[in-house]
Amino acid sequence: MSPIPADSIPYLPRGVRLHRDHVRARWVLLAPERTIALDEIGHAILSELDGARPFADVVARLAAKFDAPAPQIADDVSGFLGTLRARRFLELA
Amino acid sequence: MPVPPPIAMLAELTHRCPLSCPYCSNPLELAAKAQELPTQTWIDAFDQAAALGVLQLHLSGGEPAARQDLVELVAGARAAGLYTNLITSGLGLTQARLEALSEAGLDHIQLSLQGTDAEMADRIGGMKGAFARKMKLAQWVSEIGFPLTLNVVLHRQNLHQLPRALEMAQEMGARRIEVATVQFHGWAMQNRNALMPSKAQADEAAALVAQARQNLKGRLVIDFVPADYHEDYPKRCMGGWGSSGLNIAPDGTVLPCHAAQTIPHLRFPNLREQSLSEIWYHSSGFNAYRGDDWMQEPCRSCALKTKDFGGCRCQALAITGDAAATDPTCIKSPAHQKLQAMADQFAGTEHAPLVMRENA
Numbered sequence: 001m002s003p004i005p006a007d008s009i010p011y012l013p014r015g016v017r018l019h020r021d022h023v024r025a026r027w028v029l030l031a032p033e034r035t036i037a038l039d040e041i042g043h044a045i046l047s048e049l050d051g052a053r054p055f056a057d058v059v060a061r062l063a064a065k066f067d068a069p070a071p072q073i074a075d076d077v078s079g080f081l082g083t084l085r086a087r088r089f090l091e092l093a
Numbered sequence: 094m095p096v097p098p099p100i101a102m103l104a105e106l107t108h109r110c111p112l113s114c115p116y117c118s119n120p121l122e123l124a125a126k127a128q129e130l131p132t133q134t135w136i137d138a139f140d141q142a143a144a145l146g147v148l149q150l151h152l153s154g155g156e157p158a159a160r161q162d163l164v165e166l167v168a169g170a171r172a173a174g175l176y177t178n179l180i181t182s183g184l185g186l187t188q189a190r191l192e193a194l195s196e197a198g199l200d201h202i203q204l205s206l207q208g209t210d211a212e213m214a215d216r217i218g219g220m221k222g223a224f225a226r227k228m229k230l231a232q233w234v235s236e237i238g239f240p241l242t243l244n245v246v247l248h249r250q251n252l253h254q255l256p257r258a259l260e261m262a263q264e265m266g267a268r269r270i271e272v273a274t275v276q277f278h279g280w281a282m283q284n285r286n287a288l289m290p291s292k293a294q295a296d297e298a299a300a301l302v303a304q305a306r307q308n309l310k311g312r313l314v315i316d317f318v319p320a321d322y323h324e325d326y327p328k329r330c331m332g333g334w335g336s337s338g339l340n341i342a343p344d345g346t347v348l349p350c351h352a353a354q355t356i357p358h359l360r361f362p363n364l365r366e367q368s369l370s371e372i373w374y375h376s377s378g379f380n381a382y383r384g385d386d387w388m389q390e391p392c393r394s395c396a397l398k399t400k401d402f403g404g405c406r407c408q409a410l411a412i413t414g415d416a417a418a419t420d421p422t423c424i425k426s427p428a429h430q431k432l433q434a435m436a437d438q439f440a441g442t443e444h445a446p447l448v449m450r451e452n453a
């Protein structure tokens with residue numbers, strides 16, 4: 001997948017949602033016929049998506065939160081979201 | 094090894110269905126309406142399932158829309174915290190009912206298609222006008238904004254329609270399509286002569302899917318179930334018997350898979366009598382093929398046994414007479430050649446009439 005443009009808004013489309021899996025004490029992303037276990041970083045990234053925030057802001061907030069350089073965060077987040085996009089679990093507005 | 098909690102549950106709400114597909118996975122002995130679980134028992138089962146660790150619920154049938162209380166059941170499933178998927182033929186769903194399902198929180202719809210035009214779809218589904226109604230439904234689904242998966246069962250009579258099915262999925266705005274070559278369980282066992290694809294057809298479908306996956310990357314996700322009589326390795330059965338999923342039949346019988354009752358020596362409890370947890374962890378039926386103690390050679394010493402669990406128990410029984418045998422789809426099975434010879438013979442039968450599914 002091509003990198004995510006700074007001004008586009010990544011969001012979880014209807015039918016894809018975060019869910020707390022209490023039995024296994026973890027966060028998961030639920031999608032049609034798929035359950036994706038999330039680690040702490042994955043959960044942190046997806047929690048930043050509110051349907052309004054552009055990619056650049058998501059990156060800036062995560063960079064502040066994890067105290068890491070923005071360009072590196074941008075690559076990681078773009079990679080993570082890109083895989084979800086390829087599986088149609090994430091859309092860009 | 095400790096038994097992990099289940100992650101998915103298939104609730105066969107009813108065996109009733111207005112269609113009569115000749116490959117229906119329902120058992121030959123269908124549950125009558127009077128045997129079906131009442132609303133509250135289902136909702137209680139959803140709560141129990143969520144507490145047990147189930148995350149994904151598939152509401153299926155028969156045609157689940159044949160249940161008057163479908164909206165209430167969906168609301169109950171969502172209240173339990175389950176991701177709720179409706180597996181439907183589309184018949185019995187009006188626009189108003191779809192909107193009510195949307196309100197109730199239904200997460201996803203999976204619509205079955207018996208063919209890509211009215212002639213094929215209505216003949217295979219056994220109902221005139223069904224195709225037109227499905228097309229109407231697809232339009233409402235997209236207007237409401239439900240995420241949609243299109244499901245197409247392929248067999249010798251409609252396999253040539255695969256390219257069109259892929260186009261239709263995109264036209265309908267589906268994010269996903271399930272292309273399943275017919276699996277021979279349930280009613281399909283009565284129709285192997287009429288439905289078995291040839292090896293050449295099966296290979297062509299696999300090649301088409303591989304190509305389409307490339308071309309449609311990021312636009313349409315394609316899940317594919319190959320023609321397993323023509324394969325060299327078996328498919329994983331349910332992610333391992335009793336290891337990730339369970340089915341509930343319309344009368345409340347709890348099963349490791351929809352065909353499990355074809356194994357006559359196994360006993361499966363009913364959730365009217367026992368809790369789901371007791372059944373999942375302690376019933377003899379669920380424990381029968383867990384782990385690998387039950388395995389025979391060649392599976393026992395095969396490195397792939399942790400990947401495919403020796404294949405399908407129901408198929409092993411149907412073809413070899415022994416439910417603990419290696420799935421004959423496997424190239425290492427002594428019955429493999431017999432299975433492939435059977436497949437070729439079925440595929441070469443001309444003018445085999447379709448045995449349609451009866452109604453419940």
Ligand code: SF4
Pocket residue numbers: 278329330331349350351352353404405406407408
């Ligand atoms: S045992 Fe066989 S019929 Fe049952 S789910 Fe597994 S693969 Fe299917």
Ligand code: SF4
Pocket residue numbers: 326327391392393395396397398399401402403404419420423424425426
């Ligand atoms: S021998 Fe058994 S475990 Fe090995 S590949 Fe065949 S079915 Fe699977």
